Structure formats: structure tokens, C-alpha cells
Amino acid sequence: MKFYSNPARTLWDDISRRPRMSRDDLFPRVRSILDAVKREGDEALIRLTGELDGVALSSVVCREKEFEDAAVNVSLQLKGDIRLAIANVRAFHHAQKEEIRVVETQKGVRCWREARAIEKVGLYVPGGTAPLFSSVVMLAVPAVLAGCSEIVLCSPPQKDGSLHPAILWTAREIGVTTVCKIGGAQAIAAMAYGTASVPAVYKILGPGNQYVTAAKLLVSTEEVAIDMPAGPSEVLVIADGKADPEFIASDLLSQAEHGTDSQVLLVTDDPRLPERVHAEIRRQLPLLGRADIAEAALENSKLLVLKNLDECMEFSNHYAPEHLILHTENADKLSKKVVNAGSVFLGEYTPESAGDYASGTNHTLPTAAFARNYSGVSLDSYLKKVTFQTISPKGLSLIGPAIEHMAAAEGLDAHKLAVTKRLNKIGKR
DSSP, X not given: OEEEESOOGGGHHHHTOOOOOOHHHHHHHHHHHHHHHHHHTHHHHXXXXXXXXXXXXXXXXXXXXXXXXXXXXXXXXXXXXXXXXXXXXXXXXXXXXXXXXXXXXXXXXXXXXXXXXXXXXXXXXXXXXXXXXXXXXXXXXXXHHHTOSEEEEEOOOOTTSOOOHHHHHXXXXXXXXXXXXXXXXXXXXXXXXXXXXXXXXXXXXXXOOHHHXXXXXXXXXTTOEESOOOOSOEEEEEEOTTSOHHHHHHHHHHXXXXXXXXXXXXXXXXXXXXXXXXXXXXXXXXXXXTHHHHHHHHTTXXXXXXXXXXXXXXXXXXXXXXXXXXXXXXXXXXHTTOOXXXXXXXXXXXXXXXXXXXXXXXXXXXXXXGGGTOOOOOGGGGEEEEEEEEEOHHHHHHHHHHHHHHHHHTTOHHHHHXXXXXXXXXXXX
């Protein structure tokens, strides 16, 4: 981990830089994958899965027997845990439903919005190095709540060509309509363009590596919308001198173990804390089953000492982390200064892991500084808002003349005429 002591603000951009592939290399490679799937369909999916993942598939869609086997192979304990997570995520997202509010802008002019579900959505669940069934919960629960009629889920297959049983069981438990054993850019292409086996969708949601993120960005210029550019995971911890180094180290490692391209940062006003946290990281690291992945991610990570907690928060807002942990005595007060962050965790007993699994908030969040202009996945991610209006004769008489004058000023005669004819009929001309 790189250490910085009171770095000049002119260095903040460099310190905030995430590890990433050059777009000059990445985008052409991803574009070739998208084009192959668009051209060859299922044949390309099977071929690319063999070439890129080393997995031989005969079919990309999971069959009923696979779901039945998964139900047997997931323990009762884990099923109960997942159901707890589903219930909490459902409760949090259900509370996001909005009542219809009719606004009378003028007497007799009534306007309102109504939510409509995006009919067909595609969910991408990473699975290259870990079976992230928790992402099934985060993506599928709000999709079902919103009322999406077709929910397609793609996740990379294991080496034997199957999906992890917990992913399959969770998808079936929540109500996903189609589950496919494909990952990477080819999965995004399949959901964007459709194949004989994979239905095309209107919006694709879910995190992934740089290939997945690039694919989402590219298809978003064509037929399909995306939730956000959600790439490699990251966390920033702001801590004061009273923070527990053991807790901080475990929070940093919990993100580092996601992948070698993850990034973790500790920002503090206590010059003694980084050394104590670093020592605790070295103690905990050998205990992890994914220690090699976490250790590689730590190469991309930073320890910063700044003047005070206000400056720590300024740096955090500049960095715009996916996850922000406020491990400080005054976490509630400091949280009022948060501007750019995907999800915030307040206090020493609120680990980021809670948001990843079972507290109820969504863990699909903007990364790579996109927290400056994107929100995480929510119920609204699966909805579009349709505006309605109705105007009475009285209402038209009040706003009609203004419409006529504005249309005439823009040289749009038919627009003016559409109002004039109605005003004539109600005797206001």
C-alpha cells in the first residue's frame, strides 16, 4: 500500500486514479466480442465461453433439472440466510415506491406522473472468482417488486459448465424468468441483441470487470440502456485516532478480496493509525482464503494522512468512492458533508459487508468516481416515469393564449392552430 502524508491538493487527481486497462486496448477487443455475438448468436456464445473461460457448453440456458439439483445442494442454513437478506432488501426497496401526486398547475390543468415497469431487464451477476449469489438478491428483488415481466440473468459458468447452486436457487426463489450460463462481454451482448436462446432486454444492470463495464458502455449507444458503469470494487475508510485498527483492516481486506483490480483507501487525521492498520492487515491477510487476490489488490491501495477530518471528507468527495465507511466518533455529524459516494456506512459497528449482504440497501453501486453523477441500483432503476395531463375547457382558456403566442414566435403554425380551433369551439375566440 502506498502511503501519503499531507499530500498537496494538486496530487489528489493522481492519488484518486483507479487501476484500469487502456481503452485503446479494451474497447476494440470488447467490440469484436459484441459483433461476433450479434452476428452468430448462440454459436458465438458457446465458442467464446470455450475460448475465454475454458468451459465447454452445449447450451447456454439453465434447464429445470439444474434448478432441481441446486435446491438439493444448498443447505437449509444458507437458504434461511438468503431469505433473510431477500426480506430486508425487499422491505427497503418497497419503501421506495412513490404515491401518484396530481399537480394542478392552473385551474383545470392537471399534470402527474405514473411509474411503469421496464418490461424486459437483464441482470449480470459476476462469478469468475466467487459465486456472488448476493448480487442475485440485490438485482432481482427490485426487478420483481417493480413488476418487470421478463427478467434475464447471466452469470459465468464454473469449470464444469454449471452455475453455483446458490445462484440458481436464489434466482428461482425470487422469480427470475431465464438464467444463462454465460459471462463477460459476451453475456452483455447476448442480453443486448438477443439470440435464439437468450431474450433481448431493454435495460442491463449489474456490476462486472472492465470487459463487462466496457461492453455495457458500448451497447448503451445502441439498443439498450444500462444502470451505470459499475466496475471493480472499492472502499474508502475515514477514521480518527479512536478507531479500531482491527475493524479497519478487516473492512479494507473485505473489498480487496473481491479482485486484483479492486482498490481500498484509508484516510485519517491521525499519523499513528496507518502503521497500526498496516500491521493488522499483515496479521489478517494469511487467514483469508483469497489472500493472493487481496494482496494483489493492496498494490493498488493507499494510506493517507490529512490535516483534519474535514479535509479527509473533502478528499473523499473528490475520490467519490463506491463504499464510504465513516469510522469516527462523530460519524453522524461528518455524514452531513458527504456529497459523492455510492453507499455510506456510519460508525464502528457498521461494516460494509452488511450492505453487501443483508442490511437491506443495494450493493450495486457506481465505481471509478461515477458516484459523482450516478446513484446505486434502486427500485427506480427498473421503472420509467410516464407523464399525464388533462385540461378542461376552463384550463385551456387560461393557458391557450400563451401557447398560441409562443408557437407563433417559434414559427410553428400547426401548434398554434391546434389550440386556436379548441378555443374557437369553447367560445374563447
